[in-house]
């Protein structure tokens with residue numbers, strides 16, 4: 001590479017848990033590497049990382065051998081260790097996955113097999129045994145997964161930022177990228193500042209496809225934002241720990257679940273409805289430009305055509321608290337509408353291909369002098385330490401080649 005003055009070796013776009021974990025992994029693996037993180041918000045973890053269920057997933061759901069399975073199993077153990085080391089609130093609670101209809105029993109059984117293939121401790125429970133863990137929960141059968149936990153991901157992100165030693169610039173929204181393979185990258189932020197780096201890492205979450213396109217790389221996918229709405233349970237004594245339904249295998253979403261968080265409160269959610277803006281945390285947030293770009297992607301229409309029936313149910317439960325409560329009552333019959341208080345929502349960055357396929361696994365792609373993280377939905381918070389190491393490995397391999 002020709003000699004020019006770089007402000008840093010590696011520039012990471014995005015101060016969520018994946019970007020910060022990448023910065024941390026780079027400085028751990030190659031001390032002395034100058035890393036800078038540009039984050040458009042005034043602090044870390046303001047989007048997906050700070051608006052999720054706070055669950056350390058065991059890895060039971062994911063196809064054996066997939067990145068999700070490998071990184072979640074490893075990442076869950078590492079996350080517990082990281083939280084213990086840095087005194088961040090966490091607990092290994094275990095969780096129940098409960099079948100409430102006969103049609104779900106074969107899928108529950110398939111999850112047991114999958115869990116065992118992924119090396120996860122699973123206990124099968126009959127209807128009566130559910131009460132040993134959750135006296136108020138009803139179901140036909142369930143499984144107990146021992147290694148699931150909860151933690152404070154905002155605390156984790158803050159600690160990763162500090163421990164990485166990276167220079168972190170908040171309020172720095174990247175609007176332009178000029179890439180010269182022989183020189184590196186020059187990135188401009190909304191306030192007109194320019195940062196030059198040898199390598200760029202795109203961890204922009206809900207905007208990762210747009211940032212990839214700023215570099216000139218065609219990501220081959222679009223983020224379709226799916227909002228997840230939550231309620232706070234006013235009678236938290238109804239739930240001891242974590243209770244999940246049997247997920248629909250056609251979707252990468254886990255279904256509305258009951259989660260007792262590290263603060264002791266119980267959240268119920270998230271559902272999955274299309275968001276009208278990438279950071280559209282309510283129906284009143286509409287960004288016509290972003291919505292137009294989502295709708296101009298053929299995959300968004302294919303997806304809608306294929307799954308309109310599922311989508312209609314989710315929409316009904318989004319606009320009607322009664323319908324949402326009815327759905328929750330299948331797991332927790334004692335709950336009433338008055339027990340549910342609306343809570344902050346999150347939006348998932350879900351990659352969708354041109355033909356409407358929902359990208360199931362984590363997706364990391366390389367371009368010249370750039371690594372793009374293009375699909376890091378759940379369980380990417382759990383798996384963030386292994387994801388960060390994988391991105392760091394790819395970046396450092398390129399830097400080592402000059």
Ligand SMILES: Cc1cc2nc3c(=O)[nH]c(=O)nc-3n(C[C@H](O)[C@H](O)[C@H](O)COP(=O)(O)OP(=O)(O)OC[C@H]3O[C@@H](n4cnc5c(N)ncnc54)[C@H](O)[C@@H]3O)c2cc1C
Nearest residue numbers: 014016017018040048049052053055174205228346380382
């Ligand atoms: C409702 C919900 C529930 C979930 N539950 C769980 C769970 O229980 N367990 C689990 O493991 N995972 C869960 N997840 C998934 C998990 O939260 C995400 O996978 C993870 O947080 C992704 O991290 P990230 O760093 O990629 O994205 P983000 O946290 O969204 O960070 C991306 C950052 O990039 C910044 N950015 C974007 N564009 C630019 C730009 N142009 N310039 C500068 N900065 C930019 C954004 O401001 C943002 O801070 C959940 C997600 C949601 C939405």
